[in-house]
Amino acid sequence: MNNYTQYRFKLLILVGLFLSLISCTKESNEDTAALIKVALRDVGHRILLSNQDSISVIKPVLNLDDFEYQLSFEKQVMIQPDSLVVLIKNSFQKANLPQNYLVEVLQCKDRAVAYSYQMEQNIEKSIIPCGGRQLKKGCYHINVKFVQRIEKQIELILMVGLYIVSF
Numbered sequence: 709m710n711n712y713t714q715y716r717f718k719l720l721i722l723v724g725l726f727l728s729l730i731s732c733t734k735e736s737n738e739d740t741a742a743l744i745k746v747a748l749r750d751v752g753h754r755i756l757l758s759n760q761d762s763i764s765v766i767k768p769v770l771n772l773d774d775f776e777y778q779l780s781f782e783k784q785v786m787i788q789p790d791s792l793v794v795l796i797k798n799s800f801q802k803a804n805l806p807q808n809y810l811v812e813v814l815q816c817k818d819r820a821v822a823y824s825y826q827m828e829q830n831i832e833k834s835i836i837p838c839g840g841r842q843l844k845k846g847c848y849h850i851n852v853k854f855v856q857r858i859e860k861q862i863e864l865i866l867m868v869g870l871y872i873v874s875f
Contacts, residue, residue: 745769747803775854787843808855816847
């Protein structure tokens with residue numbers, strides 16, 4: 709094979725790797741979105757039960773952005789930050805969801821952040837303030853934003869592609 713043919717072959721491999729990454733990512737993102745919604749509904753159910761409420765409705769989980777979701781309630785709830793951290797962590801682990809995410813509890817009236825924390829797979833890097841405190845009964849939205857780790861996959865594919873092209 710001459711150099712031009714080798715270059716075209718390597719470029720074709722690189723394009724194939726990139727397309728396979730995109731197609732796999734899209735399918736897994738759709739599956740992940742459905743799992744996230746189920747896991748957040750589970751969290752909402754447990755929050756309502758902790759408020760001795762087995763009747764109220766959990767509003768539909770909203771997909772705010774690519775990796776950001778919102779959980780809301782029909783009625784006012786009281787939120788215990790320590791419990792919220794454990795509920796979300798347990799529900800996400802059961803659903804085998806990513807362990808890198810940011811949680812914000814927003815007040816409905818002014819969208820101010822009443823409580824927030826960051827969870828990392830490496831627990832030592834997590835930021836979980838306000839242990840032992842309780843948010844008074846009110847209208848809250850719980851936003852969860854997953855920290856994407858897809859960039860690392862793309863970097864790996866590009867490095868492999870550049871390695872192939874360089875030979």
